Amino acid sequence: MARIFIVEDDLTVAAMLRHSIASQDHEIMHFTDAEDCMGNMGMRPDIISIDYNLPGMNGIELMMRVKEIDPMAMVILVSGQETREVIVDAYRKGASDYIIKNESLNANFANAIDNLAANVRLRKEVEVLREQIIDRHKYSSILGNSQAILKVLKLMQKVEKSNIMVLITGQSGTGKELVAKALHYNSNRARKPFVTVNMGAIPEDLVESELFGHEKGAFTDARERRIGKFEEANEGTIFLDEIGEMTLHLQSKLLRVLQEKEVTRIGSNKTIKLDFRMIAATNRNLANEVKEGRFREDLFYRIQGFLIHLPPLEERGDDVILLAKNFLSDFCLNNRMSQPELSRETISFMLKYKWPGNIRELKAVIERAAVLCENNTITPEDLMFVTA
Numbered sequence: 001m002a003r004i005f006i007v008e009d010d011l012t013v014a015a016m017l018r019h020s021i022a023s024q025d026h027e028i029m030h031f032t033d034a035e036d037c038m039g040n041m042g043m044r045p046d047i048i049s050i051d052y053n054l055p056g057m058n059g060i061e062l063m064m065r066v067k068e069i070d071p072m073a074m075v076i077l078v079s080g081q082e083t084r085e086v087i088v089d090a091y092r093k094g095a096s097d098y099i100i101k102n103e104s105l106n107a108n109f110a111n112a113i114d115n116l117a118a119n120v121r122l123r124k125e126v127e128v129l130r131e132q133i134i135d136r137h138k139y140s141s142i143l144g145n146s147q148a149i150l151k152v153l154k155l156m157q158k159v160e161k162s163n164i165m166v167l168i169t170g171q172s173g174t175g176k177e178l179v180a181k182a183l184h185y186n187s188n189r190a191r192k193p194f195v196t197v198n199m200g201a202i203p204e205d206l207v208e209s210e211l212f213g214h215e216k217g218a219f220t221d222a223r224e225r226r227i228g229k230f231e232e233a234n235e236g237t238i239f240l241d242e243i244g245e246m247t248l249h250l251q252s253k254l255l256r257v258l259q260e261k262e263v264t265r266i267g268s269n270k271t272i273k274l275d276f277r278m279i280a281a282t283n284r285n286l287a288n289e290v291k292e293g294r295f296r297e298d299l300f301y302r303i304q305g306f307l308i309h310l311p312p313l314e315e316r317g318d319d320v321i322l323l324a325k326n327f328l329s330d331f332c333l334n335n336r337m338s339q340p341e342l343s344r345e346t347i348s349f350m351l352k353y354k355w356p357g358n359i360r361e362l363k364a365v366i367e368r369a370a371v372l373c374e375n376n377t378i379t380p381e382d383l384m385f386v387t388a
């Protein structure tokens with residue numbers, strides 16, 4: 001169902017249009033002049049049908065005014081005028097359809113509305129999905145009540161709406177990527193791209209073109225132009241994971257990109273201005289890397305603008321049980337299994353264990369135990385630790 005405005009000063013035509021789409025299930029409102037229509041834009045119509053010859057303002061003008069108020073509104077122009085110039089002008093300025101008032105008006109109008117309504121439906125579905133993705137990555141996905149994790153959440157709230165660069169540190173499996181996503185999806189950039197690049201996973205000779213892109217023919221294998229990750233992340237967030245793995249050469253390039261906020265594709269001499277927020281993560285001790293000459297000091301100071309350190313699971317007290325129960329219930333729900341209990345011995349064992357693989361290890365261990373356990377109870381024996 002779409003919300004449709006019909007702007008038409010001729011009451012007979014208005015009634016005809018309304019009638020032609022009566023069998024489709026829409027909410028229709030009729031206005032006889034432009035002012036009235038604009039005054040009601042707060043109702044967020046999906047589709048606006050505009051008569052070309054309105055008193056006081058022509059249809060194309062009104063179209064431009066309503067699109068200024070709501071760029072997503074789709075406009076159909078209905079007109080007795082058939083000159084090519086007017087039609088081209090209408091489409092160029094953003095009309096979704098242009099219908100001539102002739103004997104097929106009713107059928108054409110019904111058709112146009114049907115098509116656009118399908119569009120509206122899709123758009124609404126995408127919107128719902130997008131909101132779901134955003135919800136999933138909000139802070140509620142970061143579980144824990146320990147002082148250690150609450151401190152992290154507090155820090156996150158301080159920087160979520162700013163563009164400040166954030167460096168996330170912590171051992172493997174402590175949730176660095178989860179935190180990076182939560183920062184993005186809580187920021188003003190939530191509806192723009194979140195682009196992850198794992199610096200440890202890209203072969204050295206490809207990494208520059210991966211980050212900055214290249215033009216066709218820039219090097220032997222460059223058969224097509226390629227957009228780099230920084231460009232992809234424009235208006236959004238770029239997450240550079242394992243930043244400690246970057247070569248010194250690449251570090252100096254990155255430094256320049258961060259200072260100038262622009263990139264140059266390989267094989268091009270044109271710079272492209274970008275607006276991105278960078279979040280970086282590492283499980284290395286970067287200060288140490290600087291001391292050993294493996295990481296540029298100037299880059300280090302630049303990216304450490306704001307440091308969020310994720311404590312190892314071992315330092316999060318009872319959180320281990322809370323996390324375990326959550327992973328367990330998620331897993332059992334997804335696999336349609338009944339949810340086993342954690343025995344008392346299991347709980348005290350889990351509280352004492354060091355969890356070198358942190359939350360990732362906990363998750364793997366719990367899921368495995370859920371499958372292995374008998375009598376609907378997880379015993380310490382079921383926790384066959386996956387890490388070495």
Ligand SMILES: Nc1ncnc2c1ncn2[C@@H]1O[C@H](COP(=O)(O)OP(=O)(O)OP(=O)(O)O)[C@@H](O)[C@H]1O
Binds near residue numbers: 143174176179363
């Ligand atoms: N506080 C938390 N609450 C719920 N799930 C968490 C939490 N922290 C981490 N996880 C989960 O643990 C797993 C590992 O997290 P993530 O991939 O973010 O870790 P990482 O620090 O990036 O690890 P690595 O350094 O190995 O890349 C993911 O499945 C993540 O969803």
Ligand SMILES: [Mg+2]
Binds near residue numbers: 176177241
């Ligand atoms: Mg990670």
